[in-house]
Amino acid sequence: MIDLRRLHVLRAVAHYGTVTAAARALHFTPSAASQQIRQLARDLDVDLLEPQGRGVRLSPAAESLLAHADAIQARWEQAELDLRADRGAPAGLLRVTGFPVAISVLLAPMAARLGARHPRLTVRILETEVPKSFDLLFEGATDLAIVEATPRNPPLGDARFDQRPLLDDPFDLVVPKGHPLAGRERAGLEEAAREPWIAPVPESPCRPHVMSACGAAGFTPDVVHHALDWNVTAHLVAHGLGVALIPRLAQLSPHLPITRVRCTGNPHRKLLTCTRGGGHARPAVEAALRELRELAPTAVA
Structure with missing residues (x-):
C-alpha cells in the first residue's frame, strides 16, 4: 500500500x-x-x-x-x-490569486459579484506573481489563479494543473501627447523602431512579449529604461523618455499626458485560469469561472 x-x-x-x-x-x-x-x-x-x-x-x-x-x-x-455534490449553492472559502493587473480588473469585480450572489461563500484574494501561483496551487494553498501564459509555465498538458484560456490582452503602443503617432488610431511598431524604448524588467513575464513583438516588426528596441510597474512605465513615457508597449488591461493614471495607440499585427498576451487537476468542478470554482468569463470580454474593449 x-x-x-x-x-x-x-x-x-x-x-x-x-x-x-x-x-x-x-x-x-x-x-x-x-x-x-x-x-x-x-x-x-x-x-x-x-x-x-x-x-x-x-x-x-x-x-x-x-x-x-x-x-x-x-x-x-x-x-x-x-x-459534497448534494450541498447545493457555492459556500465556504474560495482562495484566489493573481498578478496585480488581473486582480484589479478581473478578480476584484469577480469577488464582489460572488459576494452579492452567494452570501455563504467567502472569497480571499492574494496578489502574487505567476510562478508563485503554480506553487500555491500545487501546495493546496489556493483554489484558482489567473496566470499569464509564458514559456516558463508548466505545459498545458501537465496533469497537476487545469489551465484554460480566459482572454487575449492586446498591447498598445504608448507615446507622449504631441508625439507624431499620438493622433493615429492604429500604427505599426516599425514606425517606432528608432525611438528610445521603456521595457519591462528582464524577469517580467511580459518582457518576452514586448521583445518578440518588436522582433516581428523587424527591429530590436533600443531599451533605455526598465520598469516593473505599468504606471511607472507610463510616467517615464509622459516625461518624453521613450515609448512603450503596455497591455490594455493595465489601468494607467488618467491625468498623464500620454496616448495609447492600437497596434497593427495585434501583439498580445494570453491570460489563463488555472486550478489543480480536477479542481475546476468545485461549485465555488465553477461560480468564479462563470463570473470571469462574463467579465473578460468587456475588460479589454
Whole structure:
C-alpha cells in the first residue's frame, strides 16, 4: 500500500526541483523529506532518486510513479466533489490569486459579484506573481489563479494543473501627447523602431512579449529604461523618455499626458485560469469561472 503522504513528498521534489526546496515548501527538514522518499522506495522496492553531481535526480521509476500520482491527486479532488455534490449553492472559502493587473480588473469585480450572489461563500484574494501561483496551487494553498501564459509555465498538458484560456490582452503602443503617432488610431511598431524604448524588467513575464513583438516588426528596441510597474512605465513615457508597449488591461493614471495607440499585427498576451487537476468542478470554482468569463470580454474593449 502506497503512503500518500510520502507520495506527496516525491511530487514536491519533482515540482520544486530539489529535495531541499521541496522540504522547505512542506515545512520539513531536508533529512526528513529524504527519509520519506527512502521509505517510499523501500515500500515499492524501487530506486526513486539517483545521484547527479552533488545532488540527486528522479529515477525513471520515479517519473513513472509521478504520472500515476498526478492522476491520483486529480481523482482525490473528484472524490471530494462527489462527497459534497448534494450541498447545493457555492459556500465556504474560495482562495484566489493573481498578478496585480488581473486582480484589479478581473478578480476584484469577480469577488464582489460572488459576494452579492452567494452570501455563504467567502472569497480571499492574494496578489502574487505567476510562478508563485503554480506553487500555491500545487501546495493546496489556493483554489484558482489567473496566470499569464509564458514559456516558463508548466505545459498545458501537465496533469497537476487545469489551465484554460480566459482572454487575449492586446498591447498598445504608448507615446507622449504631441508625439507624431499620438493622433493615429492604429500604427505599426516599425514606425517606432528608432525611438528610445521603456521595457519591462528582464524577469517580467511580459518582457518576452514586448521583445518578440518588436522582433516581428523587424527591429530590436533600443531599451533605455526598465520598469516593473505599468504606471511607472507610463510616467517615464509622459516625461518624453521613450515609448512603450503596455497591455490594455493595465489601468494607467488618467491625468498623464500620454496616448495609447492600437497596434497593427495585434501583439498580445494570453491570460489563463488555472486550478489543480480536477479542481475546476468545485461549485465555488465553477461560480468564479462563470463570473470571469462574463467579465473578460468587456475588460479589454
